[in-house]
Amino acid sequence: MRKSGIHVLQAEKTDRGALKINVESALRTVPVENATVDISYTGEPDQILEEVRTDQNGNTGTLELKAPPLEYSMQPGETQPYSEYTIKVSAEGYEPVTISGSEVMSGELSLQNIRLRPLEQGRPPEVTAIPPHTLYGNYPPKIAEAEIKPVNQSGEIVLRRVVIPEYVVVHDGSPRDTTAGDYYVRYKDYIKNVASSEIYSTWPKETIIANVLAIMSFTLNRVYTEWYRNKGFDFTITSSTAFDHKWIYGRNIFxxxxxxxxxxxxxxxxxxxxxxxxxxxxxxxxxxxxxxxxSQWGSKALGDQGYSAIEILRYYYGDSMYINQAEQVAGIPASWPGYVLALGSTGDAVLQIQEQLNAISNNYPLIPRVAVDGIYGPATAEAVRIFQGIFGLTQDGIVGKRTWYKIQEIYVGVTRIAELNP
Structure with a gap:
């Protein structure tokens, strides 16, 4: 039987992890400055460990917190390998939010995003309880399905090509649970949420890659075959482990x-x-x-032995499995050009990044506006560096793939708001 009880677990917190909280408006893609953030152990919400305020980018900065020993997450066991913290956020003009069960692991940076709703008379405060991680809690096992779906049935709806969707619609329950809510979730955010719910971030990098590839491929099969819509449902995927993956509303990611x-x-x-x-x-x-x-724990053991991600996957799924790439990414102005943008770069890709950074700076004024001339000079590099700092990326002033797509994501968010509020 698994250990329970916050006091037992607190006594075992001998390591340190880190937590960073971002607070933004739920209606507009803008940071909430000067929000009060109180942090306590879950189970002892009135004993405040930290009280901080968000900066003008909506960030708290990185907070060092206690976590259980690293070895607890390195093999199956009965002891919870992560600490649980309760986060209470309040800000003038917004409804307070409480999240309990935000996870912190030894040596890992946990990212908790919180969206505040404007005050509305009579609406209760938002309280979210994050349930246990799937490797620690008890969840229904997956109901087996064929790995390749038939697509030649009369009336079958199937996409013509593999496309990375901008959003997936997550039904937060089993397919026929009519009381469960549906949530529009950015595809990447969905994958990050599921992976953070189903594997430990302390595992080897190649193990994490193998598991993320499996999660993405499963999800894109649901998208490609329109699996649930063919059955008369209005969602893409569920949060039930018996049918799909465990997605948890409001949880932290690593x-x-x-x-x-x-x-x-x-x-x-x-x-x-x-x-x-x-x-x-x-x-x-x-x-x-x-x-x-x-096997998730088996994939961890193979990662420890030095197996690459594709070797791990082929160990379980056979030698015919290979990694493919989608033909299109939906909902972005342009796909990654395939090369980094740095000092001395010129051309349309630089021009696009300059235009997008200027649009983003309307909501994040710390980002300096730059000349839109298609030349990647020191001013553009500095704007990129500041953007990277705001959004938790390596601050090298270079637009690599990760920075490119983060700029696209934030740009789409701020310009869509502008379209709705001319």
């Missing part, structure tokens, strides 16, 4: 997982002569075994 998703989000898993992404199913490999699928 920087190491976020970085991996940003690096490979255009990819999925294929087999020769099969157009659709493969429905890559898996189990934890400890409480539940699945000889035909990937």
């Amino acid at each position: 920087e190491s997982i976020s970085e991996t998703v940003d690096e490979i989000f255009e990819n999925y898993l294929s087999r020769p002569n099969v157009k659709q992404p493969i429905l890559t199913q898996y189990c934890d490999g400890s409480r539940v075994t699945c000889p035909q699928w990937m």
